Amino acid sequence: MSSKSEPAHRFRRANLLHIPESDLLCKNGCGFYGNPAWQGYCSKCHKELYQKSKHSNVPELKSKYSRRSPSQTSGESPDSSFLTFSKFEEKKRHQSEKRAKTIKSIIKRTSTFKEAAAHSGWKEQRHMSFESQKVNRDFGEFLKTLREPAAQDVKKHIHVLIDRVQKYTDRSIDEASELIQDFYQAVGERFETHPAFQGASPDQVEQLMNFTEKYLMTRLYKVLFGQISTEDEEKDLAIQKRIRSLNWVTAEHLGSDIDDKHPEVRDLIDKAITDIIEMDSKRAPQDKLSCIVRCSQNIFNILHVCHGGPASADEFLPALVFIVLKANPPLLQSNIKYITQFSNPSRLMSGEGGYYFTNLCCAVAFIENLTAESLNLSQDEFNRYLSGEAVPPGGYEQNAFLCEGLRLMYQNLAALSDLRQRHDKLMAEALSLREDMNKFKDTITKEVDLVLAKTPLIIQPYKIPPDIDLKVLPSVIREHVLQDRASSTWPTDVLLTEATLVDIENDQIAGQQAVEDSGCPLSASDIFIKQASSLKPKPEKVTHVLLEPSTTGTVETFHKVGEYSLDLGEFPHSHFVQM
Amino acid sequence: MKRVDLKIVLLGKEYGGKTSLLERYLYDHFHGDLPYQNTIGAAFGAKKIQLDDKQITMGIWDTAGSERYEAMSKIYYRGAKAAIVCYDLTDSSSFERVKFWVDELKKFEEDCMIYLCGTKKDLVQEDRQCRKIDYHTTTDYADEIGANLFETSSKTGECVRELFTQIAMDFVNKYVPSSKEKNEDLILESPGKKSTFCCSS
Numbered sequence: 001m002s003s004k005s006e007p008a009h010r011f012r013r014a015n016l017l018h019i020p021e022s023d024l025l026c027k028n029g030c031g032f033y034g035n036p037a038w039q040g041y042c043s044k045c046h047k048e049l050y051q052k053s054k055h056s057n058v059p060e061l062k063s064k065y066s067r068r069s070p071s072q073t074s075g076e077s078p079d080s081s082f083l084t085f086s087k088f089e090e091k092k093r094h095q096s097e098k099r100a101k102t103i104k105s106i107i108k109r110t111s112t113f114k115e116a117a118a119h120s121g122w123k124e125q126r127h128m129s130f131e132s133q134k135v136n137r138d139f140g141e142f143l144k145t146l147r148e149p150a151a152q153d154v155k156k157h158i159h160v161l162i163d164r165v166q167k168y169t170d171r172s173i174d175e176a177s178e179l180i181q182d183f184y185q186a187v188g189e190r191f192e193t194h195p196a197f198q199g200a201s202p203d204q205v206e207q208l209m210n211f212t213e214k215y216l217m218t219r220l221y222k223v224l225f226g227q228i229s230t231e232d233e234e235k236d237l238a239i240q241k242r243i244r245s246l247n248w249v250t251a252e253h254l255g256s257d258i259d260d261k262h263p264e265v266r267d268l269i270d271k272a273i274t275d276i277i278e279m280d281s282k283r284a285p286q287d288k289l290s291c292i293v294r295c296s297q298n299i300f301n302i303l304h305v306c307h308g309g310p311a312s313a314d315e316f317l318p319a320l321v322f323i324v325l326k327a328n329p330p331l332l333q334s335n336i337k338y339i340t341q342f343s344n345p346s347r348l349m350s351g352e353g354g355y356y357f358t359n360l361c362c363a364v365a366f367i368e369n370l371t372a373e374s375l376n377l378s379q380d381e382f383n384r385y386l387s388g389e390a391v392p393p394g395g396y397e398q399n400a401f402l403c404e405g406l407r408l409m410y411q412n413l414a415a416l417s418d419l420r421q422r423h424d425k426l427m428a429e430a431l432s433l434r435e436d437m438n439k440f441k442d443t444i445t446k447e448v449d450l451v452l453a454k455t456p457l458i459i460q461p462y463k464i465p466p467d468i469d470l471k472v473l474p475s476v477i478r479e480h481v482l483q484d485r486a487s488s489t490w491p492t493d494v495l496l497t498e499a500t501l502v503d504i505e506n507d508q509i510a511g512q513q514a515v516e517d518s519g520c521p522l523s524a525s526d527i528f529i530k531q532a533s534s535l536k537p538k539p540e541k542v543t544h545v546l547l548e549p550s551t552t553g554t555v556e557t558f559h560k561v562g563e564y565s566l567d568l569g570e571f572p573h574s575h576f577v578q579m
Numbered sequence: 580m581k582r583v584d585l586k587i588v589l590l591g592k593e594y595g596g597k598t599s600l601l602e603r604y605l606y607d608h609f610h611g612d613l614p615y616q617n618t619i620g621a622a623f624g625a626k627k628i629q630l631d632d633k634q635i636t637m638g639i640w641d642t643a644g645s646e647r648y649e650a651m652s653k654i655y656y657r658g659a660k661a662a663i664v665c666y667d668l669t670d671s672s673s674f675e676r677v678k679f680w681v682d683e684l685k686k687f688e689e690d691c692m693i694y695l696c697g698t699k700k701d702l703v704q705e706d707r708q709c710r711k712i713d714y715h716t717t718t719d720y721a722d723e724i725g726a727n728l729f730e731t732s733s734k735t736g737e738c739v740r741e742l743f744t745q746i747a748m749d750f751v752n753k754y755v756p757s758s759k760e761k762n763e764d765l766i767l768e769s770p771g772k773k774s775t776f777c778c779s780s
Binding site for chain 2: 202255300311312313314316317318346349350351352354355356358359361362365366369373374
């Protein structure tokens with residue numbers, strides 16, 4: 001209400017609904033806008049008026065309270081306190097649903113007056129919320145572990161308090177806070193001194209205290225939080241707007257070394273952001289605190305990934321500021337105020353929850369008072385970034401990571417470029433493989449040529465042992481052998497033992513006569529035999545097919561001369577000639 | 580048995596050894612010893628210690644020492660019963676900053692007990708040249724502000740336990756009314772307290 005832009009904003013709204021502006025102003029004429037919920041006064045004037053009447057005219061106020069008790073008003077037309085109340089709830093729902101003030105929400109919000117008017121006796125229709133039911137169950141179960149008088153005592157006290165708070169919705173939030181803080185203290189003392197609780201161990205007392213707080217605050221959440229979020233709406237919006245205007249701030253600006261491009265870090269940042277946003281949905285202060293603790297633990301994980309070793313507060317606070325800036329948690333100020341006012345004070349003074357909550361308060365204070373200096377920027381730069389005139393280097397990209405679609409796109413782009421790289425590599429390697437293969441082929445051809453050039457194929461006469469049984473010889477060589485025998489005198493001992501003919505399967509050849517043959521269609525041994533037959537046998541230099549160059553020309557032993565098949569019908573099998 | 584919470588804040592220039600001090604006390608190891616530790620963060624630690632018939636839960640709060648967060652530091656020490664103001668024995672500028680925090684504490688949190696703590700003593704012991712802050716200057720300052728002074732080494736563990744034990748003892752003597760006095764100091768203190776109580780009632 002105090003900000004300058006607000007009246008202008010409302011003016012637009014007023015035009016939209018055709019309500020004369022004068023009707024909207026505070027009855028006191030202070031220049032601010034009034035509200036039917038505050039009897040046509042603005043919040044400040046109403047508060048003052050209320051304070052005055054409270055001090056001067058207590059009995060009258062009491063009658064006002066009794067008039068407003070739900071049992072009596074349920075049938076009547078709703079009075080202002082009702083409106084206030086349902087408006088709180090409506091508002092709260094709106095804020096969590098939509099951060100921005102849209103036309104839609106404005107219309108909807110104003111229409112709730114009519115709705116609320118038509119909708120009397122809402123309290124009867126209200127069912128216990130899911131959260132309340134759950135905490136009711138848990139609490140009931142815990143109370144069973146206590147002795148009967150103790151459980152009864154706790155229950156009775158809590159219900160008295162809940163009734164008191166729920167009845168008087170006109171109470172200011174500070175008063176409610178005082179009431180509840182007093183209750184914590186009284187209950188804490190009672191648990192320690194009252195005879196009903198004598199048997200309980202310190203752990204049990206602590207648990208009882210926790211449950212009491214949780215139960216109480218879950219039940220009263222709507223009443224109290226609604227009131228806070230209405231009163232502090234301006235502050236909530238202000239910080240939200242502030243954070244939004246600072247969306248360009250990077251971890252670097254804050255002096256933090258968070259690498260938010262790292263996928264693992266991104267996931268953890270998301271987790272931390274989820275945790276801190278979740279805080280608004282919790283009811284009991286300790287549940288809200290545990291959200292903060294979880295968020296903080298994720299921040300420590302982030303820091304751990306980013307630079308190894310354990311992190312200290314020096315690194316933690318900037319990281320928390322960064323997370324808060326990126327998360328922009330809804331109703332931040334209201335939540336902080338709620339926790340501060342309605343949490344058990346010992347919780348905030350000691351323990352992890354208290355520590356991280358304090359850090360959160362610090363982070364928020366830092367964001368509120370953020371200056372160019374604290375980001376190590378020049379005033380000019382800072383102003384330009386703040387107004388959105390310029391974007392710091394890399395700022396756009398960084399924020400794009402917060403949008404799910406864009407992030408997916410970036411992830412896919414990264415995957416694609418990775419694929420492309422791998423593909424390129426594969427191609428390059430395939431090409432080089434081809435080249436290698438070609439080179440290999442060339443070298444082999446060259447080497448073979450070289451070897452062939454160095455050692456030309458010389459076919460030397462075929463040598464036949466003189467006393468070989470002609471029956472075992474293939475018909476191809478048989479006549480040749482006969483010819484040889486006729487033409488020359490062979491030394492009887494030349495390589496006789498070395499020559500063996502194997503694998504003669506067909507017995508038919510045994511009966512066959514040796515026939516002269518000069519051109520048998522053999523592939524490998526073709527030339528060999530031909531040439532052998534044309535050469536004059538030189539007994540002292542007799543040798544066989546050369547696989548390796550034999551420069552000496554003397555008789556060499558070859559393990560395997562070759563494999564050839566005698567494709568003449570009678571010899572369908574391959575013959576192995578080993579010498 | 581009585582249970583008491585004690586909030587201790589660690590103040591000091593960044594990288595002045597606050598975290599190492601905390602880590603040494605809580606887990607009894609030093610950062611430089613191992614490349615990796617199980618602890619992922621040492622910003623907050625709770626430790627229970629037993630003094631006479633009381634169990635004290637010390638919540639030790641590390642704070643960000645960077646100057647840009649200076650304005651926020653009073654949020655941290657709100658409600659603290661003791662503050663350890665750290666300075667680096669090898670860094671003369673760190674002691675200048677000590678004065679800032681001490682002044683702040685005196686202004687905003689009068690009841691807070693102040694402990695000055697010179698860190699990285701092992702470095703000074705290795706090489707006398709490293710010492711940039713004169714011992715006598717610090718003792719004079721400590722006397723002036725009524726604070727205790729410790730010179731510690733988180734690497735060797737020297738004086739660390741003593742520092743925290745001292746804080747716990749001072750706290751008990753100052754804040755926790757004792758039922759059974761075993762400590763001599765307590766006997767001296769409590770009659771005074773009792774007498775004022777009697778007079779007022």
